Amino acid sequence: MKKCLYTDQIDDYILNKLEGGAKEQFEEHYFNCPSCFRQMEERDALISTIKNRGAWLFKDEAASEQRDWVPAWKRALSSFTPRQWATVGVAAAALLLVVFGVLPQFRGSSPQFVLSETEVVRGESLTLISPIIDVKSVPTFFEWKSLGQEVEYKISLYNSELLWSAVTRDSRIAVPEETRQRMLPGQRFAWQVRAFSARGTLIAVSSKVQFQVGPAE
Amino acid sequence: MEHRPPEIDLNEVVVKYRPVVSFKVKKSLGAQTPDWEDVVNEVITQVIEKVKKGEFRGESSIGTFIYTITSRRIVDHIRMKTKVLRSIPEPAPLPDPCDDAERRERARILAEAIQQLKPKFKEVLNLYYYQELTRNEVADRLGISPRRVSERLNYAQKLLRKMVKT
Structure with a gap:
C-alpha cells in the first residue's frame, strides 16, 4: 500500500513541533485524508497516555538512569585527597549542627498559604516542577508534584490577566496550541496550581511562580 | 454556462x-x-x-x-x-462523566499494554514521546541508527494495537 506523504508529520503535529504554514497544511490535509486522521487519533491516544502516566510507566527506566550516576559519584569521591576529606568532614559537621541544632528552634506550625484577602488554606504544600525559571521557548507542558490519587488540579496562567485556566487529575498538562500562540517572547508570565479533593475542597495551593519566555530574535 | x-x-x-x-x-x-x-x-x-x-x-x-x-x-x-x-470570572468546567470514564478506561488498558512491552520498546517510547528527544538524539542515546529508532517505534505501536484489541 502506498504510504501518504504526510504520515511522517503526525508525531510532530501532536507534539506541537509543526509551525505556521506546515501546521496549517497538515491540518487541511487530515480534513481530507481519512487514513491520516485515523492514524493520528490512535497516535494521539498513545502520546497522551504516555504524557499523563509517563512517570509511572517509565519508573524503571528512570531508576536505571539514576543507577548509572552512582559510579560517577563514587569515582569523584575516590579522587579526594586526605586534606579534602578533612574539609568535607568539617562541612558535614557544620551542616548537621545547623539541621539538628539551629533549625528546630525555628520550626513553626503547618504551612499556611494566603490566596486572597478572604481565602486561607492550611495543609499540604504543592510544588511546581516546570517551568520555574525563564525559558528559551514557549513551554509545551506545565508540571507539578502529584499529591496522590483522586486529586483534581486547577492550573491558571497569567500575564497581566488570566490567560488560560484548565482542570486535570494528572500532575502534568499540555498547553493548548492557541494559548501557546498568545505567549509572546519577551513577556513575563506567572502560573499557579490549586488542588481540590474529590469532594471539591481546596486542599493545597502552590506559590505563584513567574517566568519569562526568551526574548524575540 | x-x-x-x-x-x-x-x-x-x-x-x-x-x-x-x-x-x-x-x-x-x-x-x-x-x-x-x-x-x-x-x-x-x-x-x-x-x-x-x-x-x-x-x-x-x-x-x-x-x-x-x-x-x-x-x-x-x-x-x-x-x-x-x-x-466575568471563568465558569467551572463540567466534563461529561461518561465520556471521561470511557477515555480513562481506554487509557488504562493502553498504559497496561505499554507496561508489558519489552524494555527496548519501552525505552524508545520514553525517550521519543515522553522526553521528546529527536530521532537522532534517541539514536545517539541508545547507540543505534535513527532508522532503527523508527523501526522500533513502529513495531511498538503495532504490538500495542494487537495487545489492546485482544
Missing part, C-alpha cells in the same frame, strides 16, 4: 467530519476547555447552513471547506473568550 453546486449528502458529511472537527477544536482549545463541544456544534451547524445556501461550490474539497469554517470559528471563540474573561 451556469455552475451547479455539487450534490452533498449532509448526513454523511456530519457523520464523517464530526470526529475530525472535534479533534481540531480540542487540539486548539484544549480538551479541558468546557465549551469545546459547543464550538464543534456551532461549526457543524454553520457547515449545514452554508451547504444548504449553496455557498459550497465545489471549488475546493468539502474537507478544506469544513477546515476553513472550523479554523475561523476557533479564532472567533478565542477572541470572544478573551473579552469575556476581562470582566
Whole structure:
C-alpha cells in the first residue's frame, strides 16, 4: 500500500513541533485524508497516555538512569585527597549542627498559604516542577508534584490577566496550541496550581511562580 | 454556462467530519476547555447552513471547506473568550462523566499494554514521546541508527494495537 506523504508529520503535529504554514497544511490535509486522521487519533491516544502516566510507566527506566550516576559519584569521591576529606568532614559537621541544632528552634506550625484577602488554606504544600525559571521557548507542558490519587488540579496562567485556566487529575498538562500562540517572547508570565479533593475542597495551593519566555530574535 | 453546486449528502458529511472537527477544536482549545463541544456544534451547524445556501461550490474539497469554517470559528471563540474573561470570572468546567470514564478506561488498558512491552520498546517510547528527544538524539542515546529508532517505534505501536484489541 502506498504510504501518504504526510504520515511522517503526525508525531510532530501532536507534539506541537509543526509551525505556521506546515501546521496549517497538515491540518487541511487530515480534513481530507481519512487514513491520516485515523492514524493520528490512535497516535494521539498513545502520546497522551504516555504524557499523563509517563512517570509511572517509565519508573524503571528512570531508576536505571539514576543507577548509572552512582559510579560517577563514587569515582569523584575516590579522587579526594586526605586534606579534602578533612574539609568535607568539617562541612558535614557544620551542616548537621545547623539541621539538628539551629533549625528546630525555628520550626513553626503547618504551612499556611494566603490566596486572597478572604481565602486561607492550611495543609499540604504543592510544588511546581516546570517551568520555574525563564525559558528559551514557549513551554509545551506545565508540571507539578502529584499529591496522590483522586486529586483534581486547577492550573491558571497569567500575564497581566488570566490567560488560560484548565482542570486535570494528572500532575502534568499540555498547553493548548492557541494559548501557546498568545505567549509572546519577551513577556513575563506567572502560573499557579490549586488542588481540590474529590469532594471539591481546596486542599493545597502552590506559590505563584513567574517566568519569562526568551526574548524575540 | 451556469455552475451547479455539487450534490452533498449532509448526513454523511456530519457523520464523517464530526470526529475530525472535534479533534481540531480540542487540539486548539484544549480538551479541558468546557465549551469545546459547543464550538464543534456551532461549526457543524454553520457547515449545514452554508451547504444548504449553496455557498459550497465545489471549488475546493468539502474537507478544506469544513477546515476553513472550523479554523475561523476557533479564532472567533478565542477572541470572544478573551473579552469575556476581562470582566466575568471563568465558569467551572463540567466534563461529561461518561465520556471521561470511557477515555480513562481506554487509557488504562493502553498504559497496561505499554507496561508489558519489552524494555527496548519501552525505552524508545520514553525517550521519543515522553522526553521528546529527536530521532537522532534517541539514536545517539541508545547507540543505534535513527532508522532503527523508527523501526522500533513502529513495531511498538503495532504490538500495542494487537495487545489492546485482544
